[in-house]
Amino acid sequence: MTTTFYEHWRKAPEGAWCCPNFSPTEFACQGTGKLLVKEPALDKRQALRHRLGLPLIVRSAYRSPEHNRAVGGETRSKHVDGAASEVAMDDHDPVAFEAVAREWGKGV
Template sequence: MPTTTYAHFRDVPESAWAAWPSFSPAEIACRGTGAIKINTEAMDMLQSLRNRLGKPLIVLSAYRSPAHNKAVGGAPASKHMDGTAFDIAMANHDPVAFEAAARKAGFLGFGFYPRSGFMHIDLGPAREWGERFPARATAFAPEVPPAREVLADSRTLKGSGAAGVATIGAAGVEVAQQILGETQSAILPLVPYLDTLVL
């Protein structure tokens, strides 16, 4: 498998990265050193997976230098050190659909980390470990109409006279609270990883 290593992700020429438009070298680089090892087969699979899913992949860990891999407690022969493994947050994905798409894209190694909210995928050999994500009671990420549509359809706004006008404020606050709550539930699982990003 062809690989290219750069001392820092900022050294990667744009022409060398053109095949993977959904990602940046910074996302794939070592979080500890900024170095990057580009495995073209692995990156092609990652881009294929992104295309299949049709939504962003939040890459928590990709390439790791041997020193950084040791520092974070990675396996001694971790595929991350080869640039052939990715840890992807499940905050915006249904784990079952994600795993199926990853298998179709050609990934063979799977590690499940529901408590930390991510799934490890790599080029193989074929194996899996960890406790699978619990089944979701409802479909993942139901489409929510924009706030203005929710307000426009509310009985409060359709009311006439002073009663309708007097309660618009309460309806607006309720919708705003709902939207903020949904946003917070999507962001909170990512907070522990924000401090580890190297830019």
């Protein structure tokens, strides 16, 4: 599993980003700009986006430990591990989204 940490999302090399439908800013910590890239987790988000054929709007993904504390997140939050993201669904059928997400092995 490839995991890479950047002190700020701007330090992520442009050619190294793995997801054509997402940007590093979407997965960076909203409080600090730090970015933890767990390629398998990002690959799953990209596969879900591809399978749905519709945009996914990332509302929250990686949280630095300090930002996680500031927002009252769980100590062992998957956000701190870079393994969780919350998405919004414009023009998605929630039932279809849940079925596809479960098919791809993600929680909803």
